[in-house]
Amino acid sequence: METKNLWILTEERPKREVIAKILYKFSKDHQISCFIDTIRILPILNEDRRFSFMYEIVGFHCNRVNKVFLRIVSGYSSFVDFLVFYQDDQPLETDSPIYAIEETKTDDAESRNTGVYQRASKFVYVNYFYPSIRKVMLYNLRITQKEFPTGTYVFGTRCLLTIGVEILGKDLPSGTFSPFRSVDELIEMKSSMRKAPTGNIPISIMKNVDEIRISGRLYKSGGLAHDPNIGALTLICATLRTLGWEKDIIITSHGLEQTHLKHDNKFVRIANILNIKLEGLKVPVSLKDWDYWKYENEGEKLGTIFIHLIVENFTNGGTIFENHAGSEKGYFITNKGEPIPLQKYVDREAYKKGDKDSIVSIPDLILIDFNRSEIINVEGKKYEFRIKAIEELKNFTPIEDLYIKKYYSDYRIIRSVVLYGGTATKVIEIEVGFLLNKYGDLLLGIRAPDLFKDAIKGLLDFWFNVN
Template identity: 45%
Template sequence: MNNLYILTEERAKPHVVKRILEIYSNEYNKQLKVNNGIKIIPNINSNEIFNSEYKIENAEINGIDNIILKIASGNSSFVDFLVFEQSSAPKECSINNEHDGNNLKLLIEETKTSDKESRNTGVYQRMSKFVYADYFYPNTPKIMLYNIAEPDDDKTPSDTSIFGTNMLLTQNVKIIGKSLKYFDKFKSIDELIEYKNGMRRPPKGNVPILITKENNSIKISGRLSKPANAGNIGHDPNIGALTAISKTLRSLGWDKDIIITQHGVKQEYVNNARSNKFFNIASILNLKLEGIDISSTKSNLKQYWHYEKNSEKMGTILLHLIGITDSPRTEAIYENHAGCERGYFYTSSGQALALPKKDKNGVNLYLPDLILKNDDNKEILLIEGKQSSTLNQGLKEIKHFEAIEDEFIKKYYPSYSITRWVSTYGENIYGNGIHPKVLFHLNKNGTFLLNEKTPSWLTDLIKRIEVSN
C-alpha cells in the first residue's frame, strides 16, 4: 500500500489541501482527479475511537491508495506542511534518524497574504522556516505557496519584496502562486550586497541593515534587541531578515565569518538564555555576534517535528471538522485554534470580518477558539479549547464572551440562541466525569465524551462519520 501523508500544525482547509495535492502531482508527474470537492473526514471507528488521522476524500492520485492528514508540531521554526509518500505513518524526525524510512516529498510554507499586506516583512520571517527545514531535509523540494485571492502581480513590488523574494529563489525555494516577472536569483555575493545597501534606509535613530564585506568576514548590522535597550533577542522581523541574508550568503558560497553588528544584545542575556530560534539558526549558519560570546548557548537541533500530543487544538480541530462534515446546515463562523492561523468572523451574508483586538470600550476582546453555527436549530456554540489540566482557566474565560456576543453575533445572527462551552483534551476520563460546561472531551487514547446536553445535530454528525468509516 502506498499512502500520501500530509502533516501540519494547522486546521487544514479543503482548498489548501487541493493546492498541495496539485503541487505534489505536478512535481512528481502524477495525475490528480478531484470529484465534488475535497473533504477532510475524521477517522472515527464504530467503537467511537479517533485514531488522530483525517481522511482526504474525493481526491484520487495514480499510485496512491490513501491520502491522510495528521496534526504535527515543530520543535522550533516549522513549515506549514510536510508531504510524505509511504506505506505507513511517518516516524518523528530527528537529525539522528532522518533516514529511518521516511520518504518526505515536499516542504511547503503557505500564506494567504501578499508581501504588501504583511508590510513586506513576512517574506523574511517565512525564510527562517526554510533555513531550519533545510538543516534537517537538505535534499527535499521546498515550496513557498502564495494562496492569494486577489494577486497584485501587476503592481511593481517594493525593494523589500524584491530583495526577500530574490533571496528565496537563490536558496532554491520554488515560489508558486506569485508572478516572478520582477524577481530573479542573485548571481553573486557582491550583487546581493549592492542591492541591500542601496535600499531605502529606516527612519533616523533606527539601526539600518547594511552589509560590509571584508577579507575574512562579512558584517551585517541589525538590531536584535527589543526594546532597543533590553539586551535580549526579541526583534522578530530582524531575526528573520538577518537569518535570510546569512543563509543566502552561505548559499552563494560564503564560508567565512558572518558577524552581526549593532545588535544590542548583552552578554548577561546570552549567559542565562534558554534555547531559542536565533541560537538554533546561529548554530546552523555559524553566525557570530560582535563583542558577544555565544559559543556556550544552547541550541535544540535534535528534532524537527513531532506528532502533537498535548495541545487543546487536538480537540477543537476534531470538533470543528465533525461539525462541518457532510452538513451544509452547520458551519464554523470563526476559528482560532491554538497555535494556528487566526480566522475571520463570517457574517450571515458571508462577509469575512477581521475581528479587532479591543471591544468598543477599549477592553481586550475575548475570543473563543471555535464558533459553530447550526441553521436548522438556529444555534450558535462558542467553544473555548483547553487541556483538561487547565479546565478552570477555560471556565473563567468563557465568562468574558459578552463583547463578542453583543457586538458581532447578536448583530449578524439576531434570531439565534447562543451557548458557551469548553472543549478539553488530555487526561483519560470515562463515564460521567466531565464538567457540565464541557461540551466535548477527547482522551489521549482517542476515546471521547459528549455532554448529555450536547445538541442532537452534533451527536448525529458524529454517528454519520462513524457509519461512513
C-alpha cells in the same frame, strides 16, 4: 514509479483548498495523472468507535497513490506548516519527507515583513534536518493580491528563490522576481531600498574584504525575540551563504547581551548552522541531538481541530473564525462571506494605560449552525484546565458585541468548551460541549450544542452505518 501512500503532517488545522494544492503539486512534480474532487478530511475511527488520531483525505484519485493520510504533529522549534512523505508506512522522525511547505494567508498588502520574512527562518531550519527536501512557500490568499509589490517583498522573495524555495499561489513577474546571481547584487538591491523610519535600526549590509557586517535589532521583550528581524537576518545570511560567501558574517546593533543567548534558542541554532557571529558576544554552541517534530498527543488543539473538521464534513454548519492553539489566527467571515481581521483592543488607548479589560478575547473557534441560526463560540483547553476554560467563556462579550451581533444579528449565541485529554469517560460540567479523551473516546456534554451532536452522528454513520 511504484504505488505508495501519501502522508501529510501538520501543526495547523488542514484546509481543503490547501490540501488540494499540495496534492496537485505532488502529481504535477511527479508527472502522474490525477483527479481531484471535493476534498474531505475525515477522522478515522477504530472498531471500538474511538478516534485513531489519524485522518484520511478523500477526493484525490491517482493510480500511484494508495491513500492519503494526515496527522497532527508538534514541532520542537520553527516547524514548517506541512511535511509531506511518500511511503507505505506512517512516518518516523528519522524518515525523509519530500516536501516542506509553509502556508501563509498574509499578502504584501497587509504586512511588508510578515509574509516574506517571518517564515523564512523555517526554511533555513528545516534544511538542516532534510538537506534534499523541496521547500515551498504556498500563498493561500483571502484578499486581493497587491498590484505593485513593495521593495521589501521583492527583495525577500528573491532571497527565497535564491535558497531554493518555490513560490506557489502568487503571480511573480519574471522580470522582477529572479534569484540573486551574486553577493554584490544582493547588497546593491538592499542598499537601494527605502530606509527605515527615524529612530529604527535599519537592516543594512556592509561588505569588507574578510567579513560582511549586517545591522539589525534582535532584542525585544527582554530577550532574543524580534521575530521579523530574526526572519530577515536569517534569510539574508542564508542567501549570502548560498551565493558562496564563506567568510565571516557579523550581526551588529543587535541590542543583545550575553545572558540573552541560550543554546536552545531558535536564532542561536540557526547561527550555528550558518556560522553567524554576533558583535561583542559569543554565540553558544547549540546541542547537536536536536529533534524536529513529534506526533502531537497533548495539545488542546487536538480537540478543537477534531470538532472543526467533523462540523465541516458531516453537517451543514461551518466556521466563521479559527484560532486553534499554536496556529495562525484566521479572519472573521462576515454574513456576506467577506474575510476581515479582528481588532485586538476594545480601546487601544485604555489598554496602553493599563486597562487589561480592553483586550478583545477571541475564541479558539467560532462555528455557525445555519439550520438553527446559532453561533457557537468555542474555548479549547486540555482536560486538566477545564475550570479555567469555563471561566474564559465569560470574556467573549466584546467579540460578540463588536462582530457577531453586528454581522449575525438574527443568530442566537452559544458559548461552549471543547476539551482534549485525560481519562474521563463522561462529561460532568454543563459548560463543556465535547471531550476527546486521550484514548480517543468521543464524549458529548450534557448540554452539547446540537451542531456537535449532528457532527458526531454523521461521523458514526459514515464509519458504522448507525441508525
